[in-house]
C-alpha cells in the first residue's frame with residue numbers, strides 16, 4: 001500500500017514528530033510505502049512529492065514548522081480542482097492519505113473521503129485547539145508556552161513603568177488559547193470572542209485594578225475579539241479620563257507563537273498520533289482522526305469534527321477573574 005502524508009494549513013510545532021512517526025511506523029510493515037506531498041494539498045495538484053524512508057525523517061523531531069512545508073490551498077474548495085487531485089492520487093497509486101492540519105484541512109479530508117476512492121486518516125495540527133471531539137491538538141502546548149514566556153518578558157516592562165499592556169494573541173475565533181495564556185501569566189483580564197465586554201467596562205475594570213494598588217495591568221486579547229489597535233483607539237481616551245497618567249501599550253505576538261521547537265509534550269503527542277495513524281491504516285479504519293479523549297489517544301470520525309463546533313469551558317474565565325484581584 002502507498003501512503004501519502006501531508007501537512008496543511010497553519011504549521012504547528014510537533015508536525016515533524018508526527019510525520020517521523022508515520023514514516024518510521026510504516027517502516028515496520030514490508031507492504032507500506034510513504035511519500036510526502038510538498039506544501040500540503042497544493043503538492044497533490046502540482047504532483048510535488050518526495051519518497052520518505054526512515055532516514056529522511058532523521059533530525060526532525062525537535063524542529064518547529066513542517067519540513068514538508070504547508071499551504072492554505074483555496075483551489076481545493078473547487079470541485080473541479082479536487083477532481084484533478086483525485087486523478088493525480090490515483091496515478092500515483094496512493095491508497096491512503098495522512099492529513100495533518102486543523103479544521104480547514106479536516107474539511108478537505110472529509111471531501112476526499114466522500115468523493116473519491118482514497119482513504120484518509122487525520123492528525124490534528126493546530127495551535128488553536130479548536131477541533132471538536134478532541135481535548136488536544138498538536139502544537140497547542142508549545143504555542144501556549146511561547147506566549148507565556150513572551151508575556152513574562154512584557155510584564156517586566158509593564159511593572160517597571162507601571163503600564164497597562166494589551167497583548168494580542170492568536171487562536172482564531174476560539175478563546176481557549178488566549179484564556180490559558182491569561183491563566184498561565186496571571187494576567188488581569190482576558191478578552192475572548194465568546195465573552196464580549198463593552199469597552200467602557202474594560203476601562204473601568206483596569207482602573208479598579210489600579211485603584212486597588214496594582215502596579216501594572218496585562219490584558220490578553222484574542223485576535224478573534226478585535227485587533228489590539230482597534231481596542232487601543234477606543235480604550236485610551238476612556239482610560240485617560242480616569243487618570244491622564246495612564247500609559248497604554250500594545251503588543252501583537254502574532255506568528256512568534258506558531259514557531260519554535262516543540263515542547264516535549266508536543267513531540268510525544270505528535271509521535272503517538274503518527275504511530276496510531278498507521279495502526280488505523282493497518283486496520284482499514286477509513287475517515288478517522290486521532291483524538292485525545294479522557295487523556296487517551298483514540299480514533300474519532302472526521303465527520304464528527306467538521307460538523308460540530310468546539311465549546312469553551314466558561315468557568316475558566318471566572319477562575320481568572322477570581323484570582324486577578
Ligand code: F6P
Pocket residue numbers: 010072102126127128170171172223258
Ligand atoms: O490556525 C492557526 C493560526 O495561527 C490562527 O491562530 C491564526 O488566526 C491563523 O492561523 C493565521 O494564519 P496565517 O499564518 O495564514 O496568517
